[in-house]
Amino acid sequence: MFENMSLLSLQQYWWFIVSLLGALFIFITFVQGGQTLLYNIGKDEAQRNVLVASLGRKWELSFTSLVMFGGALFAAFPLFYSVSFGGAYYVWMAILFCFIIQAVSYEYRKKPNNFLGSRVYESFLYINGSVGIILIGIAVGTLFTGGHFIKNEMNLSAWTMHSYGLEGALNPFNVALGFTLFFLARVQASLYFMNNIADDSIVKNAKIQLFRDALLFLGFFITTIVMLLVMSGVSYHNTFFVVSEYKFLHNFLNTPLLLALFLLGTFLVLFALFITFFRKSTKGIWFSGIGTVLVILSFFCLLGFNATAIYPSLSDLASSLTIENSSASHYTLSTMSYVSLGVPFVLAYIIAVWRVMDRKKITSEEIASDAHHY
Amino acid sequence: MDSTLLVELSRAQFALTALYHWLFVPLTLGLSFIIAIMESLYVKTGDETWKKITKFWMGLFAINFAIGLATGIILEFEFGTNWSNYSWIVGDIFGAPLAIEGIMAFFMESTFFAVMFFGWDKVSKKVHLLSTWLVAIGSNLSALWILVANGWMQHPVGMEFNLNTARFEMKNFFDVLFNPNAISKFLHTVSSGYVMGALFVVGISAWYLLKKRDILFAKRSIIVAASFGLLASVFLTLTGDESAHQVALTQPTKLAAMEGLYDGKSRAGIVAIGQLNTDKKIGDGQKEFIWSIEIPYALSFLGFRNINAFVPGIDDLVLGNPTLSIEPAQSKIDKGKVAIASLKTYKEAMRENDNTKATIAFQSFRENQSFLGYGYLNDPAKIIPPVGITFYSFHIMVGLGSWFLALFFFVLYFSMVGKIETKPLLLKLAFLSIPLGYVAGEAGWIVAEVGRQPWAIQSMLPVGIATSSIDPISIMITLGLFATIFTGLLIAEIKIMLKQVSIGPEGEAHV
Incomplete structure (x- = not known):
């Protein structure tokens, strides 16, 4: 089946898969958002324990999604993996450090004799949820704004700036995207808490927090979208690259399906806020979650289709990466495509387990009586 | 750098x-x-x-x-x-x-x-x-x-x-x-x-x-x-x-290092315990161990399922062993360098649209590709x-x-x-x-x-x-x-x- 597809079709299929994984990861970053709200929503230790316990049942999914996103990029677009990770070294390393400290913090935070103390582990969670997510936004932003790299005819690459990716933090679009994702994660976290925890005080606090974060999110989101639509991108034809004005606006207009996904996704996020504030619903997380996946999916797909560079080079335009010049071979992509058929099955059991585990909302009594709570 | x-x-x-x-x-x-x-x-x-x-x-x-x-x-x-x-x-x-x-x-x-x-x-x-x-x-x-x-x-x-x-x-x-x-x-x-x-x-x-x-x-x-x-x-x-x-x-180089075996042999034994001679150099004929206790035939048998099998040592692998047709590392390095040069020539030929040159370079690369990695080494001893x-x-x-x-x-x-x-x-x-x-x-x-x-x-x-x-x-x-x-x-x-x-x-x- 897949072996009969053209190389370009396989490359587009895999860019879609990578985009979907990226979108699912951004959805699941409500865990990170929640980590930054422990002291905003949890007014005492008992409430904070409930919040951590609620997030703690999902944190591994965020970790796994990130690993999966990286693994899929490596397998399907190894040159992108090589150029970006090997070049934007400091940014990726900083992101990794933010995730190392998350991994242990849930388990160690409340354990006796934990060496660093609860507050340190809570600050680890905060750093992961704030610096980690903003840096991921900056790193993703560079897919649109470019990186300072060159590659030779053997496809071996080097970064041309000794700041190794940190210079990306000086680009307003990258920063705006970083803060958009940060506040989106917090918005979703509040919606998640309201859906997952049976505690009037926490729900009330989450709603107040949601209002503040939603305003900031919308501000950054609109800024990011406006910047995206007016910015230039890089187009290519065979091995020739050219800077195109309003590239992403044109990509939206030329691919109505992506525009529809983006608009539907945006509507669903706004709808989630509407029913939460005006209908007292606690199901907003589902609408905002689906909306987030659709918006981020359309964002990533803007890069992979319509002859667009997925990683423009700011040092040598001809070194820019596309889904065509950075992908794995036809054989590997078609083999991997059979494996990708397992993704719906994986999603199905994740959803099934999630439903079973969250059938009953978490209460402070349950956490107090559970010997193995986080 | x-x-x-x-x-x-x-x-x-x-x-x-x-x-x-x-x-x-x-x-x-x-x-x-x-x-x-x-x-x-x-x-x-x-x-x-x-x-x-x-x-x-x-x-x-x-x-x-x-x-x-x-x-x-x-x-x-x-x-x-x-x-x-x-x-x-x-x-x-x-x-x-x-x-x-x-x-x-x-x-x-x-x-x-x-x-x-x-x-x-x-x-x-x-x-x-x-x-x-x-x-x-x-x-x-x-x-x-x-x-x-x-x-x-x-x-x-x-x-x-x-x-x-x-x-x-x-x-x-x-x-x-x-x-x-x-x-x-x-x-x-x-x-x-x-x-x-x-x-x-x-x-x-x-x-x-x-x-x-x-x-x-x-x-x-x-x-x-x-x-x-x-x-x-x-x-x-x-x-x-x-x-x-x-x-x-x-x-074979890993096996030789695992056993501290410099001088390859048939019916080789496994060193159960021993102290390596740290002054030992490739091809110098010195003893490999200060002291050792060996289980006879075991390395040949466990390595190759045959007690008579020859187990190549570090000297054989680096310097070669013509009797047993073991190629010297320097020869592999030379072939590897040919493979690297052929790759470069092929790239040049493709840039210049020179099909004849590309074909010759391609064939040369294929003949030497098994040694590609060796071409990046300069010292035969580095393979150990x-x-x-x-x-x-x-x-x-x-x-x-x-x-x-x-x-x-x-x-x-x-x-x-x-x-x-x-x-x-x-x-x-x-x-x-x-x-x-x-x-x-x-x-x-x-x-x-x-x-x-x-x-x-x-x-x-x-x-x-x-x-x-x-x-x-x-x-x-x-x-x-x-x-x-x-x-x-x-x-x-x-x-x-x-x-x-x-x-x-x-x-x-x-x-």
Whole structure:
């Protein structure tokens, strides 16, 4: 089946898969958002324990999604993996450090004799949820704004700036995207808490927090979208690259399906806020979650289709990466495509387990009586 | 840029991460199955004591699991950050197992981990048990895919170099998956994890017996873990034998270093124990060992299944052995340099649209492609990995593995006859063997990875070509940070573990 597809079709299929994984990861970053709200929503230790316990049942999914996103990029677009990770070294390393400290913090935070103390582990969670997510936004932003790299005819690459990716933090679009994702994660976290925890005080606090974060999110989101639509991108034809004005606006207009996904996704996020504030619903997380996946999916797909560079080079335009010049071979992509058929099955059991585990909302009594709570 | 420093720092950072990762993963691999067996006994018998036992070990499992995840994610991304040339040159093959690992194993582990820990009152007993087994299976599936990738690095198969893209590309996925080196490596590695898990449970339970507390809990834990450990040890021995056989067939320089063998011979014996002569140089005719005890014929037999087989030594592999048609390393280097030059010529010809020149270069490359990696070396002696660390690590691993087999046998025997509490020396030895399990595991990894040097991909890609082009100072900074963070987290883990063991299954701290 897949072996009969053209190389370009396989490359587009895999860019879609990578985009979907990226979108699912951004959805699941409500865990990170929640980590930054422990002291905003949890007014005492008992409430904070409930919040951590609620997030703690999902944190591994965020970790796994990130690993999966990286693994899929490596397998399907190894040159992108090589150029970006090997070049934007400091940014990726900083992101990794933010995730190392998350991994242990849930388990160690409340354990006796934990060496660093609860507050340190809570600050680890905060750093992961704030610096980690903003840096991921900056790193993703560079897919649109470019990186300072060159590659030779053997496809071996080097970064041309000794700041190794940190210079990306000086680009307003990258920063705006970083803060958009940060506040989106917090918005979703509040919606998640309201859906997952049976505690009037926490729900009330989450709603107040949601209002503040939603305003900031919308501000950054609109800024990011406006910047995206007016910015230039890089187009290519065979091995020739050219800077195109309003590239992403044109990509939206030329691919109505992506525009529809983006608009539907945006509507669903706004709808989630509407029913939460005006209908007292606690199901907003589902609408905002689906909306987030659709918006981020359309964002990533803007890069992979319509002859667009997925990683423009700011040092040598001809070194820019596309889904065509950075992908794995036809054989590997078609083999991997059979494996990708397992993704719906994986999603199905994740959803099934999630439903079973969250059938009953978490209460402070349950956490107090559970010997193995986080 | 100082390329030697860059390579050494890149290796140091990866080695640090891998060594820390390998402190935590074996316990996850082994303990997950032991817990699953214990919970199966609970579900089968309905005995609440088994549930208590399961939950106690599950608690320790969780403490260890988190830090294993943390170090694991770093390893995956370090292929990109520190080995970016590697990621491109072999990413077409190497990336696939990593992605499959994510889809097939990581999600299974992380999804059912939540049920295993928080689902006791949310799902039925059977569904909970299934979740516990799925966590164990997921952990081991994860090991399968990463070791398929590692096995391919040790013995690259199922691929071909594409001159147009200047990289190796996969040609047969099943050759990669069923690479004999990968299969033996997987089985040997996971069985070492099972032994580690068993040592951990037996050792801590022995401590409880020595302290005369939680007796029933400790005895039952020992029975399960020692049985599991004994079976795993037998399996470990068999898979170790097959793993070494594969090394003999595909990585002769590693085998020579593992045995400190310079002068190759037929009917070669295995050095059971010995002290290397550190003044020994290639081809100088000096004795290899200050002293040694050898098992005659064993190396020929175990390596090649034939006591008369010739086992090439370091001198043969570096200087060549015309009698046995072993090519000198310098000849391989020369051919490798032809392959590299042909690749460059091919690229030039393609740029100039000169088909004749391209065809000649293409043919020349194909004739010499098996030696491509050698072309990046300048000194024939560089094909030999560090002998001392490889030799001693291998012998430490084998020696400790033999000890664990004996330990499990005696612990299980005295447990079965009801006399384990009366054997304080055995109990002390069991407790003291916990750190030895970690030593053996790390030694095994050193043999596998240091023994592969100077190659990132055996004979195809030396580590010196595989690194990222970044300033060494950048790696110094991150290496320092990793060392600090990993060490800090290790201290935290040990302190928490010790406290949890002190608290015990009954949930009250003992002073």
